Amino acid sequence: MKPDDFDYVSRLLKERSGLVLTKDKAYLLESRLMPLARKRGLKGLDELMVALKKRDIVLEKAVVEAMTTNESFFFRDNKPFDQFKSIVLPNLLKARATKKSFRIWSAACSSGQEPYSLAMLLKEEGAKLSGWRYDIVGTDISDEVLKKARAGAYSQFEVQRGMPMTLLVKYFKKKDENWAIDSAIQSMVQYKEWNLLGDLKPLGQFDVVFCRNVLIYFDQPTKSKVLQAISQIMADDGVLYLGGAETVLGISDHFKPVPGQRGIYAVTKGIGKPSLGAPQG
Structure with missing residues (x-):
């Protein structure tokens, strides 16, 4: 992912969810957003970013959800x-x-x-x-x-x-x-x-x-x-x-x-x- 695209998504996540995404987590961003791009019929992250920067509200929400969905399990830590x-x-x-x-x-x-x-x-x-x-x-x-x-x-x-x-x-x-x-x-x-x-x-x-x-x-x-x-x-x-x-x-x-x-x-x-x-x- 291009540095300016990473910065754009990072700002979006911070603003919408409070999530702070450091540059060493770029791999996480790519792994979470690629399935989203495929789901929307886009060829890759570049096309996803073009759509995202058009302020597609539905896509913005989907990106935030993809990045903030965390693992959970029953009686965690007991x-x-x-x-x-x-x-x-x-x-x-x-x-x-x-x-x-x-x-x-x-x-x-x-x-x-x-x-x-x-x-x-x-x-x-x-x-x-x-x-x-x-x-x-x-x-x-x-x-x-x-x-x-x-x-x-x-x-x-x-x-x-x-x-x-x-x-x-x-x-x-x-x-x-x-x-x-x-x-x-x-x-x-x-x-x-x-x-x-x-x-x-x-x-x-x-x-x-x-x-x-x-x-x-x-x-x-x-x-x-x-x-x-x-x-x-x-x-x-x-x-x-x-x-x-x-x-x-x-x-x-x-x-x-x-x-x-x-x-x-x-x-x-x-x-x-x-x-x-x-x-x-």
């Missing part, structure tokens, strides 16, 4: 889900005992494995949640991956990655070459197309936010902006999950690490109040 079950959820049920409701947001949820993992986890805690109302919202910038998430059908390879066999047998049924998730789990998650750089307020307030392995693709000012926006739609005692390679330190003062719990952050406006992520005594 520990965040263990922490949620043993620490966050019990404290959440205690803190919300009066209103008996809470909301969880899976940001940049890709093809739905994270929110469905949370749904299965909550389903397994059924007795404790009797009489409770809870929402799980999954959002992503890509309409294409959200279609897959809503369909709830996954390949053998996808269900083998991180999915405990007991849950696969309990909540999935083999359908042709795929595994279809149980409709009861499917109905527990609402999916919405949403850009993290946009206005988040219409999503409503959340008690727990999973925004894992997203910030690593942003530059520092964008990370700070996104974290501030997330903090504004969280409960005062809400908790934020970030990926293992991500942190708020030196980036945002809207969150603080929860002591002894790597990857979990408390909203700083809730300092002085019990944190949902605080270990139980």
Whole structure:
């Protein structure tokens, strides 16, 4: 790809999605955009760039989706889900005992494995949640991956990655070459197309936010902006999950690490109040 074409796509991605693409990732750009060029009947990247520079809105959206579609799998990294079950959820049920409701947001949820993992986890805690109302919202910038998430059908390879066999047998049924998730789990998650750089307020307030392995693709000012926006739609005692390679330190003062719990952050406006992520005594 020509240097000026690379710069053009890089600016587009930064503007539309916050993704920062360095020159050493040129191979990734080419590998993701070549299938898009073929799909549109174009001979190669040169023709794709000509069309893109004509400000083809549909093509611009397709390019952003192609570059921001990231890999996901069920119960990714395990520990965040263990922490949620043993620490966050019990404290959440205690803190919300009066209103008996809470909301969880899976940001940049890709093809739905994270929110469905949370749904299965909550389903397994059924007795404790009797009489409770809870929402799980999954959002992503890509309409294409959200279609897959809503369909709830996954390949053998996808269900083998991180999915405990007991849950696969309990909540999935083999359908042709795929595994279809149980409709009861499917109905527990609402999916919405949403850009993290946009206005988040219409999503409503959340008690727990999973925004894992997203910030690593942003530059520092964008990370700070996104974290501030997330903090504004969280409960005062809400908790934020970030990926293992991500942190708020030196980036945002809207969150603080929860002591002894790597990857979990408390909203700083809730300092002085019990944190949902605080270990139980």
